[in-house]
Amino acid sequence: MEDNSSLVGGQSLRRINERVIIVQILVMIFLCINLLLIMTFFKKECFYKTTRYILFALTLLSDSFLLVMSNIMLIFNHFKVTMPVWLCIIVSVVVILYLAVTPLTLTAMTLERYVAICMPLRHGELCSQSTTVNCILIIHGLSSVPFFVVLSIFFASASLSFYTQYRVCLAEMFILYRWQDDIRAGVYQLYFVLMCITIVFCYVKIMKVAKAASGEQRKSTWKGLRTVILHAFQLLLCLIQLWCPFIETAVLQISFKLFIDVRYINYLTFILAPKCLSPLIYGLRDETFVHALKSYASFGLCKRNSWQK
Template sequence: MADNSSLVGGEFLLRQINDRFIIVQLLVMIFICINVLLIVTFFEKECFYTTARYMFFAVTLLSDSLMLILSDILLILNYFQITMQVWICIIISVVALLYLIVTPVTLTVMTLERYVAICMPLQHGELCSQRSALQCILIIHGLSSVLCIVVLSTFFASASLSLYEQYRICSVEIFILHKWQAHLRSAISQFYFLIMCIIIIFSYVKIMKVAKAASAENKTSTRKGLRTVILHAFQLLLCLIQLWCPLIENAVLQINLRLFIDVRYFNYILFSVAPKCLSPLIYGLRDETFCHALKKRAFFGLYKINI
């Protein structure tokens, strides 16, 4: 009886979320096209891929685009109830988990770059050179992989060998075999963001002090630096909320299944899909040099006449 009611409920929910599935696919296609336009613009000029802040910006673009594609693939597989072997799912999930952390870590590094540019202008050229930026990108990936290493280690220690050959619907939650693993992953994620928040607040306070002491000529650049730090803080807030979403959804699931579907759809659109495009686009449009290059690319070179 329970099995029959669960099947009927599943079919009902499938019909209900059909239109939402189509909307998500349209949004993902639009956002991927926008991100591709931003990435192509980045590789068009040498000044972009040889300057630290643009290089970090490109890392966030590539990371967000990859996360957008992977999350949409997992959504499609879940929607059509397509299963795969667990070891394949592990590979996909590890990449998704890594780049879920890469974006906020990179945003934090971009905040530090603005701090160095405004508060330590004489050292900026040396500390934020192309070579230093490349080394920093490797460090970003190393720091971001800590969560993956911990999650994989606890999973390999708990999972039986037969599990890897089983066919299941792929989800990042496949790593959670015991409740303590979920608590450990959550604790590490919160520690990441605690450190990031401290760095953002430290940078904001230091730049604010420089802004108050700056001459009239330098006030414009310092104020722009403050606005950039605030933007990074907002982007990090969205990333933090995205990590909290599974906890909220699990709590709602205990109350009502229909409400769980609505909340999960809302969270996915607002905190997963939209920030992957809108935040990088806003950041790109705020930079005058990148904005001109973006408009030139968007209007197929015709914008060059107006510059």
């Protein structure tokens, strides 16, 4: 019996270690891609003066930050590293904030495409640099609402001695009562509904313009429509990510082993996967950005070859 249990334990430990290694490889790949795209963004002046590129850079920065923080927390949880509750609160505040930044930024990018296609004469006015800065502030303001709600309820319920305890930092630590989980779910579901309504509204309006357009305008409009569809898919993954804690909490009541498996699948599918879709949507589908990226990635060789031709 002892041999069998040790064998099973060894296999489980090896499987967990393999999972951690796989995550580290994926995180490094995505971070390198994001870093290359961010550096390309700052290399050309037209990028940081255009709304859609600024919002694109914001998603890259927030996604990269989330990748780093979630990876650190994954390693800490894997090795059962404890920390003071007050420190865990600070870390969690930042993570919860940026969990909402990417979906809201994607919604703002969809609205920008709606204005560019359906209101082209007002695009310069509505999508100026000052408007973009205000938009980013609004995005961060809206993103702060979920963590403000969660932490306000937690502070009202937790005793003072709880903050000095040392624990493994988990999101479930802030849910002391079932009703707190229900309020958190309500806030995220409200965000989910509002963002879905925005995406559907933009899609329907752009579809109408696409059907009425002709020639080059029709081609450009359909390209914008495909971008909105890709945004919708990426947004869906991000919004499902907001539901993951509720799914994991329910699974935890059934089996801890199943909880570990579900959390790992959720992390790969709904946290890592959406982070690689941003480069696909704007980094690789935008011709201007692709040319700048090729020139930067090849240390200017592409640009020299084009001059020689």
